[in-house]
Amino acid sequence: MPVRLEGLETRFGQQRVHHGLDLEVRRGEALGIVGGSGSGKSVLLSVIALLKTPSAGQLMLFGEPVDTRMTETSLIPLRRRIGVMFQHGALFSSLTVLENVMLPLREHTRLPLVLVEEFARLKIALVGLPVEAAGRYPRELSGGMLKRAGVARALALDPELLLLDEPSAGLDPVSAAEVDGLLDTLHKALGLTMLLVTHDLDSLFTVTDRVAFLGEGRLMAVAPASELADSEVPMVARYFGNARARRFLGDPQGGP
Numbered sequence: 001m002p003v004r005l006e007g008l009e010t011r012f013g014q015q016r017v018h019h020g021l022d023l024e025v026r027r028g029e030a031l032g033i034v035g036g037s038g039s040g041k042s043v044l045l046s047v048i049a050l051l052k053t054p055s056a057g058q059l060m061l062f063g064e065p066v067d068t069r070m071t072e073t074s075l076i077p078l079r080r081r082i083g084v085m086f087q088h089g090a091l092f093s094s095l096t097v098l099e100n101v102m103l104p105l106r107e108h109t110r111l112p113l114v115l116v117e118e119f120a121r122l123k124i125a126l127v128g129l130p131v132e133a134a135g136r137y138p139r140e141l142s143g144g145m146l147k148r149a150g151v152a153r154a155l156a157l158d159p160e161l162l163l164l165d166e167p168s169a170g171l172d173p174v175s176a177a178e179v180d181g182l183l184d185t186l187h188k189a190l191g192l193t194m195l196l197v198t199h200d201l202d203s204l205f206t207v208t209d210r211v212a213f214l215g216e217g218r219l220m221a222v223a224p225a226s227e228l229a230d231s232e233v234p235m236v237a238r239y240f241g242n243a244r245a246r247r248f249l250g251d252p253q254g255g256p
């Protein structure tokens with residue numbers, strides 16, 4: 001089991017974001033994370049990425065319990081196994097795409113520079129960017145290309161677990177569908193375990209195997225997206241039962 005959370009509690013001062021949150025992520029699955037604004041989706045990713053220390057509960061990564069109070073240095077080997085693309089985790093604007101993708105390899109490995117460059121170029125090709133994109137600066141890329149470059153950087157160290165915060169946010173529908181296609185391919189071809197925070201129903205239905213719904217600080221439901229419209233939890237059924245969601249289920253009453 002790549003990720004297992006039991007009784008997770010997280011806080012920012014007096015504010016409690018999660019309390020009693022249990023979640024399991026299966027090996028090789030793409031798990032969507034949804035919930036209302038402020039329900040703690042991004043904070044959940046930060047906990048799993050070992051960037052935010054829970055105030056209570058147990059986190060297990062790759063089958064081992066994690067002592068989240070470990071020193072920064074002792075968390076590094078675990079962090080290396082997790083690729084992260086945060087919503088605002090933009091690329092460094094002063095570095096080219098190639099240099100951005102090389103960065104985790106330079107920080108975390110002692111590989112010779114030629115190999116680092118070769119591995120980075122492989123990742124850039126893997127995400128479907130043209131060869132010439134490697135030499136461009138982030139400001140010279142389209143939104144969709146930026147997202148691809150972010151995915152390439154998250155994959156730099158061949159992570160076993162990929163965490164993505166709103167990967168298609170802010171893209172036009174065509175570019176968003178292309179990013180979904182890329183994630184679906186990566187998931188299927190590489191067998192990557194993925195956690196995907198998204199508000200985008202297209203992404204949920206095309207990329208994920210199951211969807212976890214967060215509300216009131218805990219897990220309200222977890223099931224394939226197609227089953228959540230029939231959830232017994234009213235908040236979940238409302239979210240998935242709306243017209244737009246029904247369209248994906250082939251329900252003619254779901255509108256255009």
Ligand SMILES: Nc1ncnc2c1ncn2[C@@H]1O[C@H](COP(=O)(O)OP(=O)(O)OP(=O)(O)O)[C@@H](O)[C@H]1O
Nearest residue numbers: 012015017035036037038039040041042043044197
């Ligand atoms: N660094 C921080 N300091 C203080 N409070 C924070 C911090 N990060 C998040 N929070 C609070 O934690 C709660 C959950 O935030 P989070 O970003 O996880 O929500 P979300 O479900 O991802 O929302 P959205 O869909 O709007 O992105 C919010 O109330 C937010 O204000």
